[in-house]
Amino acid sequence: MLKVKDLAIKFYNQEDRIWLETVHKVSFNLERGKVLGIVGESGSGKSVTSFSIMRLHDSKNTQIDGEINLDNIDLLNLSDQEIRKYRGNKIAMIFQEPMTSLNPVFTCGEQVREAIMLHQQVDKQTAKVQTIALFNEVQLPRPENIFENYPHQLSGGQKQRVMIAMALSCNPELLIADEPTTALDVTVQKTILELLSRLKTERNMAMIFISHDLGLMSEIADELLVMYKGDIVEQGTAKQLFENPQHPYTKGLLACRPSPKRLLKKLPTVADFLNEDKDIGLQHLLAKNAFTQEEVDLRRAKLYSKEPILKVQDLCTWYPIKKGLFGKTHDFVKAVDHVSFEVFPGETLGLVGESGCGKTTLGRSILRLVEPTSGQLLFEGNDITHIGKKELRHLRRDIQIIFQDPYSSLNPKITVGQSIMEPLIVHSIYANDVERKAHVIELLEKVNLSADHFNRYPHEFSGGQRQRIVIARALALKPKFIICDESVSALDVSVQAQVLNLLRDLQEEFGLTYIFISHDLSVVKHISDRMIIMNKGKIEEKGYPEEIYQNPKAAYTQKLIAAIPGNF
Secondary structure (H helix, E strand, C coil), X not given: CEEEEEEEEEEEECCCCEEEEEEEEEEEEECCCCXXXXXXXXXXXXXXXXHHHCCCCCCCCEEEEEEEEECCEEHHHCCHHHHHHHEXXXXXXXXXXXXXXXXXXXCHHHHHHHHHHHHHCCCHHHHHHHHHHHHHHCCCCCHHHHHXXXXXXXXXXHHXXXXXXXXXXXXXXXXXXXXXXXXXXXXXXXXXXXXXXXXXXXXXXXXXXXXXXXXXXXXXXXEEEEEECXXXXXXXXXXHHHHCCCCHHHHHHHHHCCCCCCCECCCCCHHHHHCCCCCCCHHHHHHHHECCHHHHHHHHHHHCCCCCCEEEEEEEEEEEEEECCCCEEEEEEEEEEEEEEEECCCCEEEEEXXXXXXXXXXXXXXXXXXXXXXXXXXXXXXXXXXXXXXXXXXXXXXXXXXXXXXXXXXXXXXXXXXXXHHHHHHCCCCCCHHHHHXXXXXXXXXXXXXXXXXXXXXXXXXXXXXXXXXXXXXXXXXXXXXXXXXXCCCCCXXXXXXXXXXXXXXXXXXXXXXXXXECCHHHHHHHCCEXXXXXXXXXXXXXXXXXXXXXXXXXXXXXXXXXXXXXX
């Protein structure tokens, strides 16, 4: 159905006035009713390749050579007007971030209805009936209500379903899904994958599924292409690539994803495989990095012989639901509901659950960024539940947070060096800016960045580098306790492995204590000494990671474990 032959893509660099080739003579075929997975890190060329199939690149600054044949029609030879007939009707695309792909000023129903009216030439009422039918097909709850809802009123998984409905609205023969589950909860991710598989079978569509996660690909793809720096380095069935990977890059992608079945001191990275002169065995590397049970027991005996650094007792954070003319409180959203636990010095306590379970609110309540409704917070034996602003500011030197999105938590108008130096100025640490700058450069080097990065702005860095900058800023005040809030959820698996290794190295060097918040149980299991599973504001269960994974008591925990992609 689709034949791509010797596809080469070049972009014009305005600054240097040269053409840069980002995809080098890529070839592949796709049959009707099959799923082709394209996997690789950010910058590997996978999204650029898929965009060229729909001819979405700016024609002035892009040069595309080769052939892209859909049912024996070369899409690269069509005019701009002719290719529009193929977009939506023959080929549709689900983009990575549904919030930026949906217009915030129109309802979800209006946006899907507009696509149907544009491509199928039907009246408004017919298009509305078709839209609601599509919402039913993608299993959205209360489709009539969703039709009237705006994007911000829906969860991430629901927004992604609206995008899938829009992509399916004109019965495409080929569906391109570009990272459609990135940063979604593992359970939501599983339902989206199941939905796409079912729709593909029912409609006999071909699908190109793009991701950086090989584990995820094992759930949906028939055939896999592994891309690295614009080249296809390996291809074959999902089974072949998992059981017998040939290229060092493929081995690296498989190894760096935390597996709930292994307990490693350090995650292997792609660089471990690419930098080796000789072929390194995956199993050998994993065995070399594995914890022994004796090492685990010694660490636990040492950790839990101390007094807790933090005690959370019967904590509640409730939000009032006000109704009526005078705003009378009708009910409460119980984001955190009677939660109690302890954290010990030097420990990593994992906090895991789906979006909306209360884990982020709990983290922010501990920091008093959100004021708790009731309960008690004891830090190093001192009650911090109701302390004033002055004492709270002083406390913030000891307790820091790494936010989920590093780009939105860095000021785009100031350099990263100034961002890291800012808390040092606020807390009057060091005598002058010369000493502060020296400390900031030391911190940058500590998180594997360089002194040159001091004067650069956030937009000049990759996602993984920005996450390192935010970690450096959290370390600036030499804290004792850091809350990591979904700090690796949107990163490539290889970059995620580097950041997780970095956090563990810093913990050992500075004696840090972490609360590590994530929706990904395999990541939390890898980095945590103990785990807490949260659901609907309450603790479902807590204990050692391997005990929870091997013998989950709560049905909710069992569901989270079952949703881990490529559970190998």
